[in-house]
Amino acid sequence: MKKAKGTIRMSDVARVLGVSPMTVSNSFRNPHLVTDATRQKVIETATKLGYVPNTIAGNLVSGQSKVIAVMTPSIRHSSFADMIDALEQSLAKEGYSLIMSLVETREREVEALRALIGRRVDGVVIAGELQDATARELVVKSGTPVVETWHLHENMTDMSAGFSEHDAAADAVRFMIEAGRRRIGMIGYHPSTNRRLIERINGFRTAMNEAGGNSANVVLMDASINGYEAGAKGILQLIDVLPEIDGVFCMTDILAVGAMFESTRLGWPVPGRLAIMGYGDYDIAAQIPPGLTTIHTPGVEIGVESASLLLDRLAQKPGIAHQRRVAYRLVSRGSV
Structure with missing residues (x-):
């Protein structure tokens, strides 16, 4: 008898593939522990069966949500879009998902940051930097890893990736x-x-x-x-x-x-x-x-380095740098 919608379990996916439930779990939560071919088969089978992993229980055990947030003032310009795309691709390789919050004004900054931290994201990337003192204080007190991007200076809140x-x-x-x-x-x-x-x-x-x-x-x-x-x-x-x-x-x-x-x-x-x-x-x-x-402006490189900073922090790697400098370059065409 066919199971009712929503009752497909991890063990069902494992049984169809002839693998252990742990292999299915790792394919979603720790993709570096399985081969690309195995992970692809697990995802394809899960999709066919309608299985969606329940991340809540795993989050309670691990203390991590496997979700990173990005706050950006705009998605209209290709430089920010390139950064976000590279950030998402880099994080996905390690089993993290990306959510985005559009924050166009300084007044929205604290409200958005409080909502993201309240959802227990594992880290936040700012397209730009935190402008509000209350927002910076919130980051420090919550202990949430934050990467500010684009312009580098000496008084960043936590970590940073960018250029001058x-x-x-x-x-x-x-x-x-x-x-x-x-x-x-x-x-x-x-x-x-x-x-x-x-x-x-x-x-x-x-x-x-x-x-x-x-x-x-x-x-x-x-x-x-x-x-x-x-x-x-x-x-x-x-x-x-x-x-x-x-x-x-x-x-x-x-x-x-x-x-x-x-x-x-x-x-x-x-x-x-x-x-x-x-x-x-x-x-x-x-x-x-x-x-x-x-x-x-090196949007792609900023996205990659921001992901690297967060992943190193979450993995508690010793001696990691808090700032990553990437290179801009001048492109000479016909207008000068």
């Missing part, structure tokens, strides 16, 4: 200066307390000051102006204050593409009349003519 946003922005502007541009402006967003954006502005100013240029030509758009429109409006504002402008560094590729669209409408050839530099190396950067010169 300041140095990346400064290198972008230096590249434009080396290409002969001297009257360079910047388009960005009001950073508020976002340290990543603040460091990009500081990097622009560092490079301009080094070259004896004017580091004050910075136009910051309101966050309510989204997408290409912000870049288009930004370039018009820069032209108003610096009519002889010959280069512009944009805080994101989206802003840069908006500036390129507006330059075309103005009849300003890129890079003949105006060189444009982006930041992020989004998919559109390689497709828009004549190709957007930009900073490639």
Whole structure:
């Protein structure tokens, strides 16, 4: 007689395959203890039978949920998406699942973090860094492992994986200066307390000051102006204050593409009349003519290193580093 839905057990899967229940359990909870071929057979058979492992009992015994959370302000940009995809793939190899919380404002940070810790996730990855002091205190008191990402600095809450946003922005502007541009402006967003954006502005100013240029030509758009429109409006504002402008560094590729669209409408050839530099190396950067010169941010590498930090901590490996530095790179195309 066929069993009612929901009554398929681990022993049923084991009996069909002719393996032990422990092999079935390890295929879901400890995949490194079984071969890939065995695990694939177990998963296929479990799917056919309708078996879903009950993780609650195992969690109570092991003290681990085998779930990692990622908090991100956005999934619209390819850099964050690449990081999350690499994070999930790296964790899945060790039997961990990933859940995501979209946290677009600082006010939501504590609420989201409290909910995740309350669900006893084994760790949290932040796309960016914790901005609220209460959130940082919550992490410390709960003992939940946390990895903050992208911009590195000395006062991270726990662990971190990323690079210097300041140095990346400064290198972008230096590249434009080396290409002969001297009257360079910047388009960005009001950073508020976002340290990543603040460091990009500081990097622009560092490079301009080094070259004896004017580091004050910075136009910051309101966050309510989204997408290409912000870049288009930004370039018009820069032209108003610096009519002889010959280069512009944009805080994101989206802003840069908006500036390129507006330059075309103005009849300003890129890079003949105006060189444009982006930041992020989004998919559109390689497709828009004549190709957007930009900073490639290492989202994939950040995801891999974040997973490695958490897995090392959860395995209680001795002497692990709390910070992993990954490399950005400048991608030269046709816009500079």
